[in-house]
Amino acid sequence: MKYIITTEQLTKKYKNFTAVNGVSLHIRQGSIYGFLGPNGAGKSTTMKMLLGLTTLTEGSFAIDGKHFPADRLTILKEIGSFIESPSFYANLTGRENLDIIRQILELPKSSVDDALELVGLEEFGNRLAKKYSLGMKQRLGLAGALLGRPPILILDEPTNGLDPTGIHEIRSLVKSLPTLYNCTILISSHMLSEIELIADDIGILNHGRLLFEGRMEDLRRDASQESFAADNLENMFLSIIEKDNLARKKEAKL
Known part of the structure; x- marks a missing residue:
C-alpha cells in the first residue's frame, strides 16, 4: 500500500492556541480521503500547511516521496487546490x-x-x-x-453554499476524478452524507487532534464496539466528537 501524503506529528501553534496538535495522516494513492471535523477543528489549517500557505510549528510531512520544505516547489507542482471560496x-x-x-x-x-x-x-x-x-x-x-x-487534489469545502443540484454535480465530479486520471483527493466538508457517498478513507479531527483515521468499515466497527449508532457517517461522527468533548471537560475539571 502506497501512501502519497503522510504527516508526522504535524502541529500549528498561534501563541497560546494550538490549532493542529500532533496530527499524523496516511493518505493512500488513488483514494478519496474525507477530512472531517467541527468548525475550528483544524482542517483548513492542516490543508494550508500542506500547501505551504502557513508555516508548521512542529512535525513534518511528505507528499509523493518529497519532503517539505526542501522540495516545496516540486510538491506544489503536483497539487491542485481549492481552498475556501x-x-x-x-x-x-x-x-x-x-x-x-x-x-x-x-x-x-x-x-x-x-x-x-x-x-x-x-x-x-x-x-x-x-x-x-x-x-x-x-x-x-x-x-x-x-x-x-x-496527481493530488486538496479541496476545502467545495460544495459550500450550493443548492442540492449543485452539491450533486460537484459530488459526482469529485467521485469520478480518481477513475478518470488516477488522482488522489483530500477533501473536507460539513456535508457528511456527501462524504459518505464518495470517500474511501476518513479522518476525524477535533480541537486539533486526530480522533480517527481509517476506512469506512473500520469506523463502523469501532463505533459498534463503542455502542455508538453505526448506521450512517453523521451519527458516528457526532458520537465520536461528543465523546471527545466530554472527556475534555472531565480533564479540565481535574
Missing part, C-alpha cells in the same frame, strides 16, 4: 481566468479546454465570470485546481 476577475471570462493560472503554472494552452470539459463548463468558457451562478463559480474553482490534471 475561489475568487475570480469578474470582468474576465471563465476561460481567461483559467488562462492566467495556466500561464503561472507554465502549462500548455490545451489544459484550459481540458479543465473546462472536466467540470462541464466547456460551453460557458466565454461567459464573464460575474455572470456565473454560484454553482458555476464553484466548478470554475475546481477547474482551476484541475489544470494540468495534477
